[in-house]
Amino acid sequence: MKNFTLLVALWACIACNASEKPSTTANTHEAFIRQYYAYFNQHDWGKMANMYTETADFKDPSLGKGIVKQxxxxxxxxxxxxxxxxxxxxxxxxxxxxxxxxxxxxxxxxRGTAPDKSTFELPICTIFTIEKGLISKDFTYYDNF
Incomplete structure (x- = not known):
């Protein structure tokens, strides 16, 4: 009984500690997405596009309503x-x-500046789906009014 109690206590400690640490997948995805935004900010559209599957699903007000394959x-x-x-x-x-x-x-x-010198600042939220190391879905939400 003493060994059983010790085993349960040990398992509980391991389970609690494991749930507090981010998963390896989460860390990998975060690094991947940070690289995506680095390519975006460098305007390296080829490298950024290669982070997507050959054809990916997009939800983006600029592409119309619903899911659009790109x-x-x-x-x-x-x-x-x-x-x-x-x-x-x-x-x-x-x-x-x-x-x-x-x-x-x-x-x-x-953020950006148009040729007429007008500027914009737009808050955006994107949900990325990453499968087999590539972005398969890019669902982007922002106020486009």
């Missing part, structure tokens, strides 16, 4: 056009929230 080439085109309109386009991460084994949620502020 290839890597379409992603490069979209962001190339965006950076032409806003040459100093930059995203600043405010929070990252791991959400299970396949998802990570990112809050960030997007």
């Amino acid at each position: 290839t890597r080439e379409q992603t490069i085109k979209k962001y190339s056009e965006l950076s032409q309109a806003f040459p100093d386009l930059r995203d600043s991460i405010t929070n990252i929230y791991p959400a299970g084994e396949k998802h990570i949620v990112v809050e960030f502020i997007s």
Whole structure:
């Protein structure tokens, strides 16, 4: 009985400590997503697009309603056009929230200046689904009014 009680106490300590540490998957996903935003801020659209599956699902007000499938080439085109309109386009991460084994949620502020010198600052939230080391879904939410 004494050994059983000791075993249960030991198991409880291990379980409590394990739940307090972020999972390896969460750490890997966070590093992956931080690299994604580094490519974004460098305007390296090719490297950023290669972080997606060949065709990924997007929810983005700029693409219309519902889920839109986009290839890597379409992603490069979209962001190339965006950076032409806003040459100093930059995203600043405010929070990252791991959400299970396949998802990570990112809050960030997007900023830029148009050729007419007007500026914008837009809070955005994106839910990424990461499968087999690539982004398969990019669900982005912001106020586009």
